[in-house]
Amino acid sequence: MTETIYYNSWLTEYKKPFGAVSVNEEVTFTLTCECPVVEPVCLVVQKDFGDTFEVKMRPDGLSQHQVTIQLTEGQGLYYYFFKLTLQKEHQTRIVYYGNNKRFKGGEGQIYEDEHQVKPYQLTSYLYEDPSPKWYREGVAYHIFVDRFCNGNEDGTVLNPKRNSFLYAHQEDLPMYIKNKDGEVIRWEFYGGNLKGIIQKLPYLKALGITILYLSPIFEARSNHKYDTGDFMKIDPMFGDEETFKELIQKAEKNGMHILLDGVFNHSGADSRYFNLFGTYNEKGAYQSNESIYSNWYTFKKFPEFYESWWGVRDLPKLNTENPEVRSFIYEGKNSVIRKWSKLGIGGWRLDVADELSDDVLKGIRSALDETVPNSVLIGEVWEDVSNKISYNKRRHYIEGGMLHGAMNYPFREIIIGLLQNTITPQEAAEKWMNLKENYPAEAFKSNFNNIGTHDSKRILTILDRNVSKLKQAMALLFVLPGVPCLYYGDEAGLEGNEDPDNRRMYPWGRENNEIQMFAKKMSAIRNKEGSLREGDFYPFSQGGLMGIIRLVSKEEFVIALLNTSNEKIHLETSAIPEQYDLNIPSFLNENQIEHIQIEGNGMVLLKKEIDQETMIHII
Incomplete structure (x- = not known):
């Protein structure tokens, strides 16, 4: 008799309910065994980094075994497979049924060796944690502020920085001036500002945009602003706090919410807190052990050797375990999160969220909820956030009370692979289903989808300028579950390789109208169709x-x-x-x-x- 053992985690006749489950929720597993078996047939379950236990399955009819369990060990990941003893001609042998070798869920396979078994993942979350309706049903637009639009009528650049240069023409291609160590020694600017965003709100509204995600806007030496100099001040090249308030108010009148980029893992070396270059009058941590900021950073050997983000000397790492730093960022009444959220923004996107501890993420979320109850918190994580390990710790981003969702780089990877024909449609479907299975349903709907960001090649460049494939990529961006986010200029046919080329100035007056009209049409379809x-x-x-x-x-x-x-x-x-x-x-x-x-x-x-x-x- 042929050995037929079957289980499919995507079908509720085998696992009910589908996908991730809440803590203490009952889960029913059914295994089909059309072959002689010796009782008992067992479900083998392991809590992530915890104990393994076996549960006997009861026979249910001629060929099925079933068991219902509760995940009482709390939130996090569980892994499971099945253990059977088969009988053939008075001989017995133990076999196992687990996930397929691609570890993608759905239909599994038989294993002879327990050590070779690839188990199924089962995510257990604390509670349903839906994002705000305005966010979940929105269409976002990612603006790299210096590269979007200069709103000054005469085109002058606001408050140019010392030791920097300005591009002569907006068509100029961006470049870096670096020293022999690869460090940028002269930052360059096009002159985009907040007034320019205000000026282009009618364009964005016509495009169907309801969410504006801004690259960092706080004072910093660079053009990208991920090297924050002062968390409490708008960069003078972009405008001031009054201009930002005007942007919030006018965006709201146009049905738009604003997401700010929160960069809390590190500051700039040229900041009032570190003050490597002596730019600020107050003594920073680099200048003196007596500085009020001295414990905000970790020095291996004062002052030249300090912890920094990925070893980048210009980005000294903030010690977010320090109560003073936590108070400054989110806990205090006048903290960064509370100050800017009170102005009426829609929420935050957290830069390098995997560099911040779960406690910090919970704290930021709590402060945000207290300040603006209908706000959203999104994290930058490049992998499947349901099973991410960072610094040897399993992360719990989307299990309730932390992130509403994450930047959906896995979706982007699947879209590009599909359109470059490096993966088949069947493989793409499998990968998408795997993510759907792993994520709590609300988090899956709240992911921030993209086909391009300031950290990646432009989508048109990746697709070798093939406009038909670009349209397919955009269609997928708007059709797939999650919140679609257009990177500024992608809808205008802007090209670009890696940073800095992917940060060209928006081509006002030189847009690709075919691509632009298609993006506008897809946005309108999504805004109209409840199914999408x-x-x-x-x-x-x-x-x-x-x-x-x-x-x-x-x-x-x-x-x-x-x-x-x-x-x-x-x-x-x-x-x-x-x-x-x-x-x-x-x-x-x-x-x-x-x-x-x-x-x-x-x-x-x-x-x-x-x-x-x-x-x-x-x-």
């Missing part, structure tokens, strides 16, 4: 065809079909394997989308509304 904002998510594939269903109900949904090949593809729903509980083939056939044709590198977007008999093409 709140619907469940089901990816599927057929050869070179990538399919995505965003579903509120079987009467209301949107389907995106992207042809990642150069050849014309006909959608044959009968050829699509049954996946998930949705039963995709029959679902699609019921809605009359058999034999749809998609051109090479083309796409089709369809929707169905309640009381509507057939599908409608919306792009």
Whole structure:
């Protein structure tokens, strides 16, 4: 008799409920065993970095074994697999059924050696932690302030910094002037400012933007401002506090919230707190052990050797375990978080969140909730945040009371791999489902999606200037679950390799109208379609065809079909394997989308509304 053992973590007939579960919630596991087994069949569970225990599964019918457990060990990760004793001709042997070797969830496989088993991940969270509705249903725009728009009528640059230079033309390509050690010795500026953002609010509104995510705006020596000089002051090149208040007020009138970039792991060496160059009158930690800031940093040998972010001398690391630093950043009544949040911003994006401890992240979230209850907190994490290990510690970012979501670099990696044909649509679907399974549902919906940032190559450059593929990337950005965020200029066809080339000035008057109109159309579709904002998510594939269903109900949904090949593809729903509980083939056939044709590198977007008999093409 053929040994048939089967389990699929994506189907509720095998694991219920789907995906991550709350602490103490019951989870039911069902294993199919169409082969002679010796009782008991066991579920083997290990708490992350904790004990392993076995639970006997009860027979349920002729070929199934089932067990229901509660995750009583608290929040965090659990790992599990199944243990069976098979009998054949009076001989027995122990086998194991675990995750597939790609460790991606869904359908698993049999293992003969327990030490080779790849277990399934099960995330346990404290409580549902939804982000604000305005954020979750919004469309964001990432502005690198110096590179967006100079709002001065005569084009003069506000308060140029000493020992820096200004570009002669906005079309000039950015470059660094560095010394032999690779350190920037002259910062350069285009002159973008807050007044310029105010001036372009009508453009952003027409683009469908509802969230403005600004690169750091506080005083700093550099153009990027991640080397903060004074957390309590707007950089004079950008404007002042009154201009910022005006931006907040006018953005609100245009239906927009503002997210600030919080850089709290480090300051600049040229800051009032460290004061390496003596720029500030008050003595900094570098200048004297008697400085009030001396304990804000960690010196290995005073004053020349100190801890810094990734060894970058210009970015000395703040000691966020110091109560004074915590009070300054978020705990105190006049802390950085509280001061700027009180002005009416929508929330913060935390730079290098994995460099901040869980306690600090909880503290920032608590201070933010107390100050502006309907605000959002997003973290910069480049990996799957559900199982991230940082500095040898498992992190608990999205398990309740910390981050609402994270910058979704994993989604970006999948999109690029799919469109560069380095991964297949089937592999992309698998990777997306793996993330959906690992994240608490609310965190999954609250991720900050991107196809480009100031830390990555421009998407048009990555895709070799292929506008058709760029449109597919943008379509995925707006169709996938999470909050879409456009990096300034991507919608205008701006190109650029790695930093600093990815930080060119916005090409006002030289935009690619085709790309711009497509971005505007996708933004309008997402803002209109509830399925794209709140619907469940089901990816599927057929050869070179990538399919995505965003579903509120079987009467209301949107389907995106992207042809990642150069050849014309006909959608044959009968050829699509049954996946998930949705039963995709029959679902699609019921809605009359058999034999749809998609051109090479083309796409089709369809929707169905309640009381509507057939599908409608919306792009």
